[in-house]
Amino acid sequence: MxxxxxxxxxxxxxxxxxxxxxxxxxxxxxxxxxLRFPRWTLPVLDMVYWLAAALLVFRVLYASNYGEVRAYVFIGLLFGVLSYYWLLSRPVIRIVKWVIEAVRALIRFTVRTFELLIVKPIILLYRLVRVLIGFGTALTIFLLKIVLQLVRPFWLLLRFLLGPLIRPLWRWLGPKLASLKFKERWDKLQSGVIKLWKRLF
Known part of the structure; x- marks a missing residue:
């Protein structure tokens, strides 16, 4: 007893x-x-809830009176449920909604902060590097053209002076160089570099 x-x-x-x-x-x-769970999951979640609730009640009952089921057990359980829905249901719902909105706001803040501190600086750095590389390339080509224009007269003079020596040597080396296909290899390398440049920049 x-x-x-x-x-x-x-x-x-x-x-x-x-x-x-x-x-x-x-x-x-x-x-x-x-969170708008799919409708087909609701019966499963309901079943999980009632199983969990039954296990919880039984565990509490076992800890209270070693699992003896009496009328006052159901009275206390029913009174607790009715008291909750009479006094606490609306405040709890508001609190849960507030927590959900707070979590959403925190997630939005985290994503926005990540974009501002990580993503956008990386994008800006990438664009800056592209601009610097493009400017450096244009400047290099411009300077190279100037150098070539300055060197051209000396090259023409040197070619004129060395012409009698170069022509026989070229007639001898020409077929051998043609067999090595330097021009085809150079064109292929140049085409590959241009494709890589367009893909990266």
Missing amino acids: TSLSLQFFTMGMMLLSGIGMGVIFDGYRVVSNE
């Missing part, structure tokens, strides 16, 4: 269990509505 104090203690624990079931159910309902 259980004592009266144990009965009241068990009833109080069942009352708290009923309140806890209400809190969890409202939280689950608000989260499923806010």
Whole structure:
């Protein structure tokens, strides 16, 4: 025979269990509505909720009076559920919605901060590097043209002076150089460099 104090203690624990079931159910309902779970998952989640609630109540009951089921157990559980929906349901729903909005705001803030501090600086750095490389390339080509224009008279003079020596040597080396296909290889290398340049920049 259980004592009266144990009965009241068990009833109080069942009352708290009923309140806890209400809190969890409202939280689950608000989260499923806010996150828009697929409809086919709702029966499964309902079953999971009721199984979890039954296990929780049984665990609390076992800790209170070693699992003895009496009428006051159901009275305490029912009174806890009704008290929750009468007094606490609306505040709990508002709190859960506020928590969801706070989490969403935190996620948005984190994503925005990541974009501002990481993504955009990388994009700006990439664009700056492209501009510098393009400017450096244009400047190099411009300077090379100037150098070639300055060197051209000396080259023409040197070619004129060395022409009698170069022509026989070229007639001898020409067929051998042609067999090595330097021009085809150079054109292929040049084409590959241009394609790589266009792909990167």
